[in-house]
Amino acid sequence: MSLEDNFDKLTVSQRASDHINNQLLEKYSHKIKTDELSFNRAKTSKDKANRATVENVLDPRTMRFLKSMVNRGVIADLNGCLSTGKEANVYHAFAGTGKAPVIDEETGKYEVLETDGPRPEYAIKIYKTSILVFKDRERYVDGEFRFRNSRSQHNPRKMIKIWAEKEFRNLKRIYQSGVIPAPKPIEVKNNVLVMEFLSRGNGFASPKLKDYPYRDRGEIFHYYYTMVAYMRLLYQVCRLVHADLSEYNTIIHDDKLFMIDVSQSVEPEHPMSLDFLRMDIKNVNLYFEKMGISIFPERVIFQFVISESLEKFKDDYHNVTDLVGYIAKNLPIKSTEQDEAEDEIFRSLHLVRSLGGLEERDFDRYTDGKFDLLKSLIAHDNERNFAASEQFEFDNADHTSGSGSEEFSDDEDDSSENDKEGNEESDDCAYYEDDEPKILKGKRYEDKDVKKLRKQEAKDAKREKRKTKVKKHIKKKLVKKTKSKK
Numbered sequence: 001m002s003l004e005d006n007f008d009k010l011t012v013s014q015r016a017s018d019h020i021n022n023q024l025l026e027k028y029s030h031k032i033k034t035d036e037l038s039f040n041r042a043k044t045s046k047d048k049a050n051r052a053t054v055e056n057v058l059d060p061r062t063m064r065f066l067k068s069m070v071n072r073g074v075i076a077d078l079n080g081c082l083s084t085g086k087e088a089n090v091y092h093a094f095a096g097t098g099k100a101p102v103i104d105e106e107t108g109k110y111e112v113l114e115t116d117g118p119r120p121e122y123a124i125k126i127y128k129t130s131i132l133v134f135k136d137r138e139r140y141v142d143g144e145f146r147f148r149n150s151r152s153q154h155n156p157r158k159m160i161k162i163w164a165e166k167e168f169r170n171l172k173r174i175y176q177s178g179v180i181p182a183p184k185p186i187e188v189k190n191n192v193l194v195m196e197f198l199s200r201g202n203g204f205a206s207p208k209l210k211d212y213p214y215r216d217r218g219e220i221f222h223y224y225y226t227m228v229a230y231m232r233l234l235y236q237v238c239r240l241v242h243a244d245l246s247e248y249n250t251i252i253h254d255d256k257l258f259m260i261d262v263s264q265s266v267e268p269e270h271p272m273s274l275d276f277l278r279m280d281i282k283n284v285n286l287y288f289e290k291m292g293i294s295i296f297p298e299r300v301i302f303q304f305v306i307s308e309s310l311e312k313f314k315d316d317y318h319n320v321t322d323l324v325g326y327i328a329k330n331l332p333i334k335s336t337e338q339d340e341a342e343d344e345i346f347r348s349l350h351l352v353r354s355l356g357g358l359e360e361r362d363f364d365r366y367t368d369g370k371f372d373l374l375k376s377l378i379a380h381d382n383e384r385n386f387a388a389s390e391q392f393e394f395d396n397a398d399h400t401s402g403s404g405s406e407e408f409s410d411d412e413d414d415s416s417e418n419d420k421e422g423n424e425e426s427d428d429c430a431y432y433e434d435d436e437p438k439i440l441k442g443k444r445y446e447d448k449d450v451k452k453l454r455k456q457e458a459k460d461a462k463r464e465k466r467k468t469k470v471k472k473h474i475k476k477k478l479v480k481k482t483k484s485k486k
């Protein structure tokens with residue numbers, strides 16, 4: 001029986017129920033409201049807290065992490081469940097006072113010290129620990145070289161811990177960039193992520209884009225253009241592709257579009273980043289098309305996002321208002337059958353970042369003239385890191401073959417040793433220093449472990465690619481052949 005099945009069969013035997021973890025559950029369960037968030041509901045009875053355990057969210061280990069956050073005064077108490085998702089539940093909580101609560105000796109219950117003034121509200125995202133296999137997350141996990149060869153692949157708890165940390169890091173990077181609104185990350189501890197709660201008052205969450213009551217059509221256009229501009233800012237400034245961008249993972253708060261749920265977000269160096277970007281663009285277009293407005297061709301948005309510079313753009317590349325103005329004026333609306341046909345082709349592209357990313361089979365098809373390297377998608381200055389191969393005949397002559405000279409610089413000088421496997425009980429947690437968000441200027445300011453991780457991933461990605469790399473002399477022969485054909 002595989003480890004996963006064993007893991008699933010684990011039960012807490014009666015004897016174990018005297019275990020400290022379960023005593024904790026008893027002690028703190030009165031503070032854990034797990035049903036729908038409402039402030040006028042009677043206190044949650046114990047069996048509801050136990051049901052949460054059954055949902056594999058507030059298991060004893062998670063309780064221990066919550067307890068340590070309460071004891072450090074990070075959070076006061078969980079007030080109820082905001083959302084139950086496939087992989088995680090999100091709860092509402094009030095911030096603690098930064099000091100340990102007073103614990104009443106007799107009852108063992110704790111009372112959080114009152115603070116003057118309103119207490120910040122937090123959203124606590126707790127990843128379920130019973131997910132044995134990341135179902136549709138495989139492609140993020142495989143491409144995320146942190147999982148590939150570390151033991152965590154067979155240890156769901158470690159995978160979930162890394163996944164929650166990844167969401168924390170991505171959220172911190174977006175928040176620090178200052179160019180895209182995102183909830184402020186507070187702390188992550190194992191499978192528990194604490195962030196700012198986006199509230200529309202009385203503890204109710206601000207609406208997701210899908211539930212947002214638009215005032216008029218103009219506002220729908222505004223949020224569509226804003227979403228396209230944010231995809232570009234996420235790629236160019238935060239160096240991330242969301243990879244699950246949709247009307248479910250964006251929140252309208254204080255008349256701004258906030259990005260959430262960035263656990264699966266990847267860097268442009270990720271082998272599938274361009275496919276994920278294409279998927280995001282498709283999902284966003286689908287939603288706004290349903291909202292009845294005219295949309296841009298997917299390939300146009302794709303080029304707008306990945307091009308480093310924009311023709312005729314004279315304003316601030318970091319300013320969403322300038323970008324929205326540019327989008328409204330310069331991006332052509334999708335209007336003809338031809339546009340749809342070209343988008344269809346674009347969806348079938350086998351996107352590679354450079355010639356080095358092409359595989360043996362691509363070169364076979366190339367020699368048989370089955371496809372060409374599409375230059376029209378490559379923004380002039382983007383040529384060096386993007387080439388799209390297309391499995392379609394081309395008749396118009398303006399498609400020229402990619403420059404054959406692209407070399408994969410795979411001698412990435414990376415001295416970082418492999419990820420140290422944190423031990424399971426490690427108490428480490430990451431939290432957000434309360435300094436002012438600063439604009440990231442490239443890789444100079446990223447934190448060192450992200451840098452280490454990025455280099456490791458890039459190195460592993462290149463090692464992977466090298467396996468299918470075409471020898472230089474074959475490439476030279478092919479390029480010579482195409483030159484002689486012209």
Ligand SMILES: Nc1ncnc2c1ncn2[C@@H]1O[C@H](COP(=O)(O)OP(=O)(O)OP(=O)(O)O)[C@@H](O)[C@H]1O
Nearest residue numbers: 083085086087088090123183196197198205248261
């Ligand atoms: N910081 C926040 N402030 C307010 N509401 C939030 C916050 N974070 C998450 N939510 C609410 O919780 C829901 C689920 O959050 P999120 O998408 O991050 O988790 P998830 O596991 O991906 O859930 P799902 O599987 O449903 O997408 C969001 O759609 C949103 O309504």
Ligand SMILES: [Mg+2]
Nearest residue numbers: 085248249261
């Ligand atoms: Mg989500």
